[in-house]
Amino acid sequence: MSTTRPYPPGDRRPEPSGASGASEGGAPTTGAPDGGAAVSSEGRGRQVRRLDFDGQSGVVPLARDFTRQALYAWGWLPAATADQRAAAEDVLLVVSELVTNACLHAEGPDEMWITCDNKVIRIEVSDKGTGQPAPRTPHRAGRPGGHGMFIVQRLCLDWGVVRTPGASGKKVWAELGAPA
Numbered sequence: 001m002s003t004t005r006p007y008p009p010g011d012r013r014p015e016p017s018g019a020s021g022a023s024e025g026g027a028p029t030t031g032a033p034d035g036g037a038a039v040s041s042e043g044r045g046r047q048v049r050r051l052d053f054d055g056q057s058g059v060v061p062l063a064r065d066f067t068r069q070a071l072y073a074w075g076w077l078p079a080a081t082a083d084q085r086a087a088a089e090d091v092l093l094v095v096s097e098l099v100t101n102a103c104l105h106a107e108g109p110d111e112m113w114i115t116c117d118n119k120v121i122r123i124e125v126s127d128k129g130t131g132q133p134a135p136r137t138p139h140r141a142g143r144p145g146g147h148g149m150f151i152v153q154r155l156c157l158d159w160g161v162v163r164t165p166g167a168s169g170k171k172v173w174a175e176l177g178a179p180a
Helices: 057-072 082-105 150-156
Strands: 037-043 047-053 109-116 120-127 157-163 170-179
Touching: 047 057, 057 082, 057 109, 057 170, 082 109, 082 120, 082 170, 150 157
Parallel strands: none
Antiparallel strands: 037 047, 047 109, 109 120, 120 170, 157 170
């Protein structure tokens, strides 16, 4: 698990100038036509989307498509530069890795949240698993499998695991920087 954050996971704390775009409170969540996705705007540039995996099959491509739609809605795609394109592809890869890990090690994902403000995109995947995700040490680049959390660690600003006392499962989160 990450140890780089000097404050609790998910608490990016607003910059002194308020430049992060995060706000207190939020707008109500509205359901999408398919019933499994929800979108909300929390003001001043902060956007949240939620995908419910209950009863869904093909969850990895579903999560990638859902994320791609969010990236288009938030202006990350279509990308005008190679750096912006690479940032969007990194987000899609991290989503794939987190959802795949939930499938392989935790009986599948329950929900996924994607939050975007002006500087950071945060991905959270909840599952009912009891395991603790961690990059394999030592990392063996030439061997198949076992690279998921190593990839997440390398691409993300930070990542971690949140458990709710008295509840089963966990939420694995990762944060990536917005493209310049």
